[in-house]
Amino acid sequence: EGAVVTGIAADRQAARISVTRIPDRAGAAAELFEPLGREAINVDVIVQTAPQDGHCDLSFTVPKASAKQAQQLLEGLRSELGFAEVRVDDCVAKVSIVGAGMRSQSGVALRCFRALGQAGVNLQLISTSEIKISVVVDERFAEVAVRVLHDAFELDKPQGERKGL
């Protein structure tokens, strides 16, 4: 399988938006993103965890420059959709590990979480796929996060000499 990590990137222009306690019914996610699609707001890394007692939380990132507009568009849906609140945090950075064959069982996700945990970096949002692991952290930790991940995956060494994944 051979997972290969090719790079670490930090996007300090991201803001995190969370919508809490969305009623768990078919179509609710589409209604939520309609106005953002209409206004061509650049939405990235949408994550939703499993519903609980009939409600879901959903988080995603937008450019900091669109955060206010996105918040207003979503607030406008609150009574119609019945969710609890829209929370915006623009003091964050999106840190991504990019590679190939990174299905999480290869330990890439674990090595990433371990390195960030040991450096005291708290994870506000997590999203993994085969080619990318993205986490949102406090923007003050962006430098530290990139550096400890760079070390954890030995990116200063040539690919052939790195510890196996």
Add this chain to the structure above:
Amino acid sequence: EGAVVTGIAADRQAARISVTRIPDRAGAAAELFEPLGREAINVDVIVQTAPQDGHCDLSFTVPKASAKQAQQLLEGLRSELGFAEVRVDDCVAKVSIVGAGMRSQSGVALRCFRALGQAGVNLQLISTSEIKISVVVDERFAEVAVRVLHDAFELDKPQGERKGL
């Protein structure tokens, strides 16, 4: 930018695991995945939404065959980590849209949510990236989900003749 959807796939061998109310402190995610990494459990699509009142929910998928073992490994951490519960649902299917350039603002995510919502398919978990949008649905809706997505993205037409994204 030209987002291109190349295929729709359903994985009926997936189970969804959720760990609720994990204390929101650096390192907690690593401690959670340590035993799964040690036992080489195949973990895919890890999602965590933003912390609330000092706790986070985290969901991910594992092969149905590993669900029981994963649950037991995680239950063993409950008192040490202090999370609320481990929930397993093995009556689910993971449905993925695979493509390129699918940054969500291109409307791919919205078109996906709209098609599934109109077909009455409820989304239990959502994870998006540039090359893949994955949702977890009740396994009874796996066929319907694949069919309505296939239609929504006109995959029976040649790429050049499909509605723009």
